[in-house]
Amino acid sequence: MQFVIMVSDFFLNKENSNSAFLFACSLLKLGHKLNNVFFYFDAVLHANNMITTSYDQINLGLEWNKLSINYNFPIxxxxxxxxxxxxxxxxEVKSTKYLNYMNMxxxxxxxxxxxxxxLTYKCDRIIQF
Incomplete structure (x- = not known):
């Protein structure tokens, strides 16, 4: 089956983000195809590569990045x-004069x-967390 995942919560605020990541890992290990992941609302903070976590927390932004590279799906x-x-x-850095660096x-x-x-028309299921 082909899946699309939509995440709308940030991992430091809610468990939904963690559940979405674990679901994605499970479906990929079972051989399903993940067409893409879409971060919406506060979940866009997962794309910020400047967020760090304490030693006892998992940085889900970094983990999503690794998963995307390993399984070749877009975020x-x-x-x-x-x-x-x-x-x-x-x-955005290239197109504006006031931004000096990227953080995505x-x-x-x-x-x-x-x-x-x-982009979702080819999938079998859209799952929102």
């Missing part, structure tokens, strides 16, 4: 909510909500 990040929360991609993981791509919805 899409809502462009509107990312900009509102200070997540900056390489393209390389596996993440900014995309609008409508654009993302158009």
């Amino acid at each position: 899409y990040v809502c462009s509107k909510t990312s900009i509102e929360r200070g997540i900056v991609s390489k393209n 993981y390389p596996s993440c791509n900014l995309i609008g909500y409508t654009e993302w919805l158009l």
Whole structure:
């Protein structure tokens, strides 16, 4: 089966984010295809590569990045909510004069909500956490 996962909570605030990550790991290990992951609302903070965690916490942003690279699926990040929360991609740095650095993981791509919805038509299931 082909899945798309939508995450809307940040891992430091809610368990939904952790559940989404564990679900993704399980379905990939079972041989299913993960078409993409979409971070929306506070979940866009997973794309921020400057967030660090204490020694007893897992940095799910980093883990999502590794999983995306290992299993070759894209991570899409809502462009509107990312900009509102200070997540900056390489393209924003290039296109503006006032931004000097990016803070988004390389596996993440900014995309609008409508654009993302158009990418979901090939999947069998959309799972929201």
